[in-house]
Amino acid sequence: MTAKSWVPVPEGxxxxxxxxxxxxxxxxGAEPRVGVAxxxxxxxxxxxxxxxVFARPSLNAFMAQGRERWQQVRAAVTALLTxxxxxxxxxxxxxxxxxxxxxxxxxxxxxxxxxxxxxHATNIGRMFRPDSAALTPNWKHLPIGYHGRAGTVVVSDTPxxxxxxxxxxxxxxxxxxxxxxxxxxxxxxVGFVVGVGSELGTPVPVADFxxxxxxxxxxxxxxxxxxxxxxxxxxxxxxxxxxxxxxxxWIVPLDALAQARTAPPARDHELRPYLRDDADxxxxxxxxxxxxxxxxxxxxxxxxxxxxxxxxxxMTVNGASLRTGDLYASGTVSGPEAGQRGSLxxxxxxxxxxxxxxxxxxxxxxxxxxxxxxxxxxxGADGTVIGFGSVTGRIRPAPEVR
Amino acid sequence: MTAKSWVPVPEGxxxxxxxxxxxxxxxxGAEPRVGVAxxxxxxxxxxxxxxxVFARPSLNAFMAQGRERWQQVRAAVTALLTxxxxxxxxxxxxxxxxxxxxxxxxxxxxxxxxxxxxxHATNIGRMFRPDSAALTPNWKHLPIGYHGRAGTVVVSDTPxxxxxxxxxxxxxxxxxxxxxxxxxxxxxxVGFVVGVGSELGTPVPVADFxxxxxxxxxxxxxxxxxxxxxxxxxxxxxxxxxxxxxxxxWIVPLDALAQARTAPPARDHELRPYLRDDADxxxxxxxxxxxxxxxxxxxxxxxxxxxxxxxxxxMTVNGASLRTGDLYASGTVSGPEAGQRGSLxxxxxxxxxxxxxxxxxxxxxxxxxxxxxxxxxxxGADGTVIGFGSVTGRIRPAPEVR
Numbered sequence: 001m002t003a004k005s006w007v008p009v010p011e012g013x014x015x016x017x018x019x020x021x022x023x024x025x026x027x028x029g030a031e032p033r034v035g036v037a038x039x040x041x042x043x044x045x046x047x048x049x050x051x052x053v054f055a056r057p058s059l060n061a062f063m064a065q066g067r068e069r070w071q072q073v074r075a076a077v078t079a080l081l082t083x084x085x086x087x088x089x090x091x092x093x094x095x096x097x098x099x100x101x102x103x104x105x106x107x108x109x110x111x112x113x114x115x116x117x118x119x120h121a122t123n124i125g126r127m128f129r130p131d132s133a134a135l136t137p138n139w140k141h142l143p144i145g146y147h148g149r150a151g152t153v154v155v156s157d158t159p160x161x162x163x164x165x166x167x168x169x170x171x172x173x174x175x176x177x178x179x180x181x182x183x184x185x186x187x188x189x190v191g192f193v194v195g196v197g198s199e200l201g202t203p204v205p206v207a208d209f210x211x212x213x214x215x216x217x218x219x220x221x222x223x224x225x226x227x228x229x230x231x232x233x234x235x236x237x238x239x240x241x242x243x244x245x246x247x248x249x250w251i252v253p254l255d256a257l258a259q260a261r262t263a264p265p266a267r268d269h270e271l272r273p274y275l276r277d278d279a280d281x282x283x284x285x286x287x288x289x290x291x292x293x294x295x296x297x298x299x300x301x302x303x304x305x306x307x308x309x310x311x312x313x314x315m316t317v318n319g320a321s322l323r324t325g326d327l328y329a330s331g332t333v334s335g336p337e338a339g340q341r342g343s344l345x346x347x348x349x350x351x352x353x354x355x356x357x358x359x360x361x362x363x364x365x366x367x368x369x370x371x372x373x374x375x376x377x378x379x380g381a382d383g384t385v386i387g388f389g390s391v392t393g394r395i396r397p398a399p400e401v402r
Numbered sequence: 403m404t405a406k407s408w409v410p411v412p413e414g415x416x417x418x419x420x421x422x423x424x425x426x427x428x429x430x431g432a433e434p435r436v437g438v439a440x441x442x443x444x445x446x447x448x449x450x451x452x453x454x455v456f457a458r459p460s461l462n463a464f465m466a467q468g469r470e471r472w473q474q475v476r477a478a479v480t481a482l483l484t485x486x487x488x489x490x491x492x493x494x495x496x497x498x499x500x501x502x503x504x505x506x507x508x509x510x511x512x513x514x515x516x517x518x519x520x521x522h523a524t525n526i527g528r529m530f531r532p533d534s535a536a537l538t539p540n541w542k543h544l545p546i547g548y549h550g551r552a553g554t555v556v557v558s559d560t561p562x563x564x565x566x567x568x569x570x571x572x573x574x575x576x577x578x579x580x581x582x583x584x585x586x587x588x589x590x591x592v593g594f595v596v597g598v599g600s601e602l603g604t605p606v607p608v609a610d611f612x613x614x615x616x617x618x619x620x621x622x623x624x625x626x627x628x629x630x631x632x633x634x635x636x637x638x639x640x641x642x643x644x645x646x647x648x649x650x651x652w653i654v655p656l657d658a659l660a661q662a663r664t665a666p667p668a669r670d671h672e673l674r675p676y677l678r679d680d681a682d683x684x685x686x687x688x689x690x691x692x693x694x695x696x697x698x699x700x701x702x703x704x705x706x707x708x709x710x711x712x713x714x715x716x717m718t719v720n721g722a723s724l725r726t727g728d729l730y731a732s733g734t735v736s737g738p739e740a741g742q743r744g745s746l747x748x749x750x751x752x753x754x755x756x757x758x759x760x761x762x763x764x765x766x767x768x769x770x771x772x773x774x775x776x777x778x779x780x781x782g783a784d785g786t787v788i789g790f791g792s793v794t795g796r797i798r799p800a801p802e803v804r
Contacts, residue, residue, distance in 0.1 A: 164719055166543060319566070
């Protein structure tokens with residue numbers, strides 16, 4: 001039997017009762033608190049469950065309570081929203097999503113960005129390092145990643161200010177160029193949010209993934225390709241990325257994604273034991289990137305070479321500890337086909353090809369005023385569709401800097 | 403007249419009344435709180451100033467109050483510790499440093515590591531990239547940096563567990579090696595702690611350095627060179643660094659370093675206006691690295707090519723915001739001479755040369771049980787010496803991981 005909520009869930013909604021993603025919202029004139037999305041509503045958990053852990057402006061305290069508690073709360077919320085008997089009690093705790101402010105759902109501890117799509121890494125390698133092999137020799141032996149700036153992770157709908165920065169000197173010039181980025185780009189990614197931390201000095205095995213990771217969101221890792229290209233050798237991306245990283249307001253619990261789990265691609269090399277996974281943590285998420293409302297790409301997350309469980313094991317194999325609120329992102333999701341690429345850099349092939357939009361405009365990189373929205377859906381329980389909502393951002397002009 | 407404290411300050415102490423560095427300490431059986439070091443004592447500020455902002459386990463709340471307030475508190479503490487009239491009132495708030503626990507002095511928001519020593523970057527470039535120019539083309543145009551792991555910044559005296567990790571396949575092998583790092587190293591650095599944050603989208607000019615940066619500490623950015631060498635192309639260091647970064651327990655206020663300010667080295671290229679500095683923010687710190695008690699290097703911080711004021715301006719020129727508790731480190735401090743190199747990688751020239759210690763032992767990289775201490779002193783007011791105490795760590799064996 002298909003579980004169904006007494007709260008109306010419109011056809012095509014991202015938030016059936018099989019999903020129940022967590023977020024932080026502020027009703028008009030009230031303090032931020034934790035809620036769960038259902039159809040076009042958000043349920044105030046502090047009110048519905050009479051528990052102060054949800055009367056806070058972030059999910060962190062709840063996330064730190066661990067998997068058993070996450071499952072209890074999910075079961076309790078499911079019961080409240082499916083059994084009509086609770087309706088009179090619960091209804092006052094429902095708010096229309098359209099009438100509340102959605103806030104950053106968790107305090108970001110450390111932010112790590114991986115690089116787990118073979119198609120993306122191959123495309124970028126061809127463009128950034130045309131004289132070398134597209135994939136570096138380490139790529140299929142370990143999930144490559146780096147730390148990003150946690151302090152500039154913002155919630156969806158936060159405006160994104162075009163960054164100023166240095167770029168490669170033009171031929172014949174001694175000095176690097178400087179000014180607003182001329183190659184402002186997106187990266188369509190999936191983010192994993194750590195609930196339960198770990199001890200310094202103690203690696204977290206692949207098999208413990210579900211004990212630590214609370215849920216999944218969408219990430220747009222905005223990237224200034226001209227700034228990045230000039231700065232990134234030898235220590236990696238810095239200012240080309242650190243100006244903003246947007247996340248979706250809803251964190252989908254791992255338990256909502258049981259039907260989305262799938263085997264990752266076959267491995268080309270034998271992996272070191274700490275990276276071997278018995279459980280399939282590939283995820284069949286169908287992503288879509290829209291530029292000013294027009295779909296420009298449909299990246300398939302199931303094509304990612306490295307899984308989030310492997311990334312967690314890799315990130316901690318050196319003894320690095322995890323904290324509640326750590327966010328790690330998949331890296332740009334690009335599939336094998338041209339219409340499946342998760343960045344404009346790839347879609348325009350480094351600016352060579354114009355991306356034509358149905359309104360007659362063309363783009364290579366982003367212009368001021370452009371709006372990008374990334375969405376995703378996945379198969380859910382009872383034949384439903386689990387949605388991630390969207391991560392959206394609009395570009396504002398750069399400030400004047402000399 | 404030389405200001406002098408009624409608290410005894412032994413000859414050679416790092417903490418005369420001209421210094422007054424801040425830390426967080428816990429007396430036996432009591433909660434952590436903010437203190438100021440004076441001679442061999444720490445002054446409990448919550449007790450001495452009757453102000454709750456200091457009755458906390460971190461400096462963050464006080465640091466967020468801004469420069470005017472920092473100067474008021476410094477003046478008030480100076481008055482309390484120099485005027486005998488306050489002795490009876492203040493003495494009960496003094497604890498012997500040897501009898502308290504020193505804790506991480508601030509909650510680290512984001513951690514950025516720069517690469518600002520020309521001598522270090524040249525040495526490392528020669529070893530890591532022998533077929534290219536030692537300095538990358540961008541090096542003298544911008545302060546290169548990257549984000550590190552804030553969650554693994556630990557206070558001095560925290561044991562450092564040798565990391566496990568992958569390393570380059572040996573000749574003739576298909577698979578990378580794996581196991582405890584064979585090239586565990588130090589990086590002797592100076593850290594800058596942000597007190598006052600900034601708005602997303604608004605760059606912080608070089609001239610605002612003193613409004614944002616609260617103080618200075620010592621940093622040992624432990625590095626596993628074999629892990630780093632295999633992983634770092636193309637996205638920079640990750641697990642080779644993220645297992646631990648140690649900081650000294652005392653944060654020296656910028657105002658204690660007025661006499662240490664010095665002109666940075668002459669620039670080889672004209673700089674973009676956002677990096678031009680009128681005020682001299684080079685700092686004449688004499689550092690010393692001791693391995694198992696034996697001095698092995700004396701890096702001169704005054705030789706750094708980029709200043710902390712330039713690094714702050716660069717880090718925010720793209721609109722990235724600052725937060726209270728952001729830590730940014732200088733990068734390894736190496737002078738032009740062999741005895742001035744701030745890493746074992748350079749001192750042993752990539753493991754080629756043995757470093758002989760006076761006890762008859764030799765080292766290339768660190769062995770289990772080794773202890774490294776980094777200290778620094780600078781000229782202070784009234785002809786005194788301002789000390790930074792030390793950042794110390796001892797290596798523990800790696801756990802078993804397959």
